Amino acid sequence: MQRAMRLLECVAGHEHGAPAKQLAREAGLALPTTYHLLRTLVHEGYLRRDSGLFFLGEAAERLSSRGAQEKRRSTIVDALDQWRDVIGVPVYYAIYRDGEIEIMCVSDTPGNPAVEEWADFRETGHAHAIGQCLLSQLDEDTRRAHLDRYPVQSITPYTVRDDRAFLQRLDRTARMQPVIERQEYALGTVCAAIPITLGTTVATMAISLPGHQADRLLPAARQLQSEIGRLLGSLALSISI
Known part of the structure; x- marks a missing residue:
């Protein structure tokens, strides 16, 4: 849960999206772990992926309402x-x-x-x-x-x-x-x-x-x-x- 939170916070800091490698570096996570968590967060709607970049998804945006x-x-x-x-x-x-x-x-x-x-x-x-x-x-x-x-x-x-x-x-x-x-x-x-x-x-x-x-x-x-x-x-x- 803590690692997923770190990734969400990192993505939130990039208005124009960020690639997995950059997010892994900023969150201090191994790249395989990052890919696994990103896939899960995309599946759950907390993130969305577009052209290799990750953005906050609808579920995360609803949380901020x-x-x-x-x-x-x-x-x-x-x-x-x-x-x-x-x-x-x-x-x-x-x-x-x-x-x-x-x-x-x-x-x-x-x-x-x-x-x-x-x-x-x-x-x-x-x-x-x-x-x-x-x-x-x-x-x-x-x-x-x-x-x-x-x-x-x-x-x-x-x-x-x-x-x-x-x-x-x-x-x-x-x-x-x-x-x-x-x-x-x-x-x-x-x-x-x-x-x-x-x-x-x-x-x-x-x-x-x-x-x-x-x-x-x-x-x-x-x-x-x-x-x-x-x-x-x-x-x-x-x-x-």
Whole structure:
């Protein structure tokens, strides 16, 4: 599914179409694998082939329509609501797009409220688990460009102090492991974020808890990671396109 998503995203970046060899190179896929996936996507209507070039097909174009966008958003919201109830924590979904951290949706309850955005989430990605998780999935140049726009600043006494220390911390972040943050964005709050990479889409699902429930954070994050893994296939199109 991830490889098919990468191909769709590559094709979407070529208004006038692209040949299989170019798409394989851009998606980082072996040519035989690329041909197999392209044939499948053409058969399903997500791509069309014309004179050796591949274009988005009617099925992919329908996915980008307003009604389809609302349906995809509803799919993600329903998943967040389910995880909120099963795990008993607020759940967040965010992506990194066009150089910005975007909180797409949040699911919480009066008994388990989400963290209040008291400092702009876009400008303080170094301080919260969501931003740290998204930035950890980027290449070094993109990270540095982000920090040039939004330099590290002290949000609480626990916030990382400078760009160098923050970048070193990101380099030590284990791939596909939960990113944990304790009171770096909001005093009295601990958070964890799960990295999600589908094609070129960089995303995360995250949770937060009051500081006095910090011992629940890692088990809850592991539970969320398991739930995401179980439903990722059905959520892939909603997240990636």
